[in-house]
């Protein structure tokens with residue numbers, strides 16, 4: 001039977017309470033000191049681990065200390081600087097294009113409006129929501145690979161399209177919890193609910209989770 005929205009909201013609140021305890025310190029796992037670094041590191045994190053991005057970012061932000069340095073970067077050189085994050089050709093092109101637009105249209109500052117962020121080369125809803133939530137403290141839902149997988153297993157959405165998932169979660173996760181909830185989904189995905197073999201037997205929210213598709217997943221692997 002289809003779960004009523006009110007019941008889903010109540011279930012999410014119980015999950016949030018448990019996440020608050022288990023992942024009290026959960027935060028963005030990308031290192032940054034300003035919104036430009038967060039914007040660029042989030043782009044670099046596509047198809048790459050945050051750990052690898054943080055390693056690359058250390059030297060990168062010394063070499064390119066501001067938006068002007070990135071906008072004027074030699075594309076071939078920038079490619080090499082970020083090569084180990086994968087998809088480096090596209091990422092270098094987008095980072096330079098993004099910084100050029102920040103200078104030409106936004107006075108060199110990272111804008112906070114969703115429509116403005118989405119105009120920037122290489123910036124999609126995931127990156128925009130992350131920058132808005134973590135830097136500007138504007139509520140929003142970041143749908144990364146963990147949020148996508150977990151929200152389906154947890155029965156919070158039946159969609160696979162990230163934008164549809166985002167809007168499903170916006171309806172049931174209270175605004176004040178949205179940013180933290182998404183960070184905690186990442187931690188939970190890594191700790192208990194990875195793509196391959198979820199550890200439902202030890203999972204602290206097992207009693208609140210319908211474990212959609214998990215049996216099938218495990219059967220396919222055995």
Ligand code: SF4
Pocket residue numbers: 150153154192193198199200201203204205206207209210211212214
């Ligand atoms: S109960 Fe299983 S499927 Fe549900 S969140 Fe926990 S590990 Fe994932």
